[in-house]
Structure formats: C-alpha cells, structure tokens
Amino acid sequence: MAEETLEKTGTAVVSKPSEPLLSKRRRKIVADPLNEENPITVQVLGICSALAVTVKLEPTLIMGISVVSVMALSNLVISVIRNYVPNRVRIIVQLSIVATLVTLVAEVLKAYNYPMYKVLGAFVGLIITNCIVMGRLEAFAMGNKPYESVLDGLGNGMGYAWILLAVALFRELLGSGSVFNYPLFSNLGIAYTNNSVMVDSIGAFMVLGIIIWVQRTRTGYVETH
Numbered sequence: 001m002a003e004e005t006l007e008k009t010g011t012a013v014v015s016k017p018s019e020p021l022l023s024k025r026r027r028k029i030v031a032d033p034l035n036e037e038n039p040i041t042v043q044v045l046g047i048c049s050a051l052a053v054t055v056k057l058e059p060t061l062i063m064g065i066s067v068v069s070v071m072a073l074s075n076l077v078i079s080v081i082r083n084y085v086p087n088r089v090r091i092i093v094q095l096s097i098v099a100t101l102v103t104l105v106a107e108v109l110k111a112y113n114y115p116m117y118k119v120l121g122a123f124v125g126l127i128i129t130n131c132i133v134m135g136r137l138e139a140f141a142m143g144n145k146p147y148e149s150v151l152d153g154l155g156n157g158m159g160y161a162w163i164l165l166a167v168a169l170f171r172e173l174l175g176s177g178s179v180f181n182y183p184l185f186s187n188l189g190i191a192y193t194n195n196s197v198m199v200d201s202i203g204a205f206m207v208l209g210i211i212i213w214v215q216r217t218r219t220g221y222v223e224t225h
Helices: 024-034 047-052 057-084 087-112 114-129 131-139 146-176 201-219
Strands: 004-009 012-017
Touching: 024 146, 047 114, 047 146, 047 201, 057 087, 057 114, 057 131, 057 146, 087 114, 087 131, 114 131, 131 146, 146 201
Parallel strands: none
Antiparallel strands: 004 012
16 A cells, blocks of 8 residues: 655645555565575575575475565564664564564474475574574664565575575486476486485585576676675
C-alpha cells in the first residue's frame, strides 16, 4: 500500500508520491547480492556450508530455502525494533531473534521431512552464527526500513543459495552421476565412473574456486587492500 508524504509550501500542501514498491533502487537491493555483491563469491562469507552440505542437491536446496527464510524474517524483525534496542545489547538481541527463527525452521523440518532433518540438523543450527545473516542485520537492517530490509535479506539469501546449488549440481553430477538423486548418466545410457574427489570436501573447494574465478572475471571484480 503506497504511502504519501505531504510537504507544505507556503499555504499550499503538495502531495509527493511514495517510491514504487519495485523501484530501480529497490530492485538493486535484491539484484546486487546475486551477482556483483554476492556474499560467497565476492565477500567470501558462508564458505563452511558451501563445503559441508553441497554433496547432494536436495539437502542444498533445503538449506538455501532455510537461510533465505531466516534472513528475510530476521531482517524484518530487527528493522521494526531497531529504534528500541539499546546499542550495547544489539548483538545479543540479533542472536536471540535469529536463534528463535532457526529453531522454528528446524522444528518445521523435523515435523515434515524428518530424514532431511537428520541430514541437515547440525548445519541448520549453524545458521545462527552464519556471518552472512549477522552481517546483514548489523550492516543493513539496523539502519533501514522494514521493506528494504526484507528485500536485502531475500537478495543476500538467494545470492547465497544459488552459489550453493551451483556447487551441489557439479558435485552430485560428477560425484554420483545423478541430479536430485535421479541417475542421469545411467538413464542416458552413458557409462560413467563416479568421481570420488567430488564427494569429498576437496571437490567442493575446487568447484567453488572455479565459480569464484568465473564470476569475478565476468564482473571485473578486483580485491583491494
């Protein structure tokens, strides 16, 4: 619902239309983390989960959805209450809110997909200390309005998720010869020997390194000191 800002000019009142919900600036908030400001390939955050949960696509997808949900909701809550949180306890408040949301995600996963909860249980809990989540709360949600904060959470969450899915795609395809547990090569009649390196963490390092190299080459990103 659009809001209007009223400005007085002498005796006249001029109606100033509010910013569109999907203005260029707001689209940029969502789009930048998907590419030029990606939290993994550019900021090099959240690497642990990129290595740990990307052996298969299914748990990676669930992890990505979980992070997107937690980031969007925690950004929203922190933005709403930011003016009421004393500066000296803001980190504790942020951690408490993220921990509550992560617990809810874990309980939903436990109730509706228990096998996947057993696979991801420990890693879902680690979302609480994920530097991407805490970083966006501190850098964006604490200083911006709720709507923009939700967009920022969605953008950074999806930027994180698509990199994880890209890593998982190559690891599952080359490591197990399947995609979402579907035996792709065997059903295509292709004789393929599974690559055990891709199943190991070294495979994740290799794939992630190549993705970072390609992405930074394409965008022209250069580290500055």
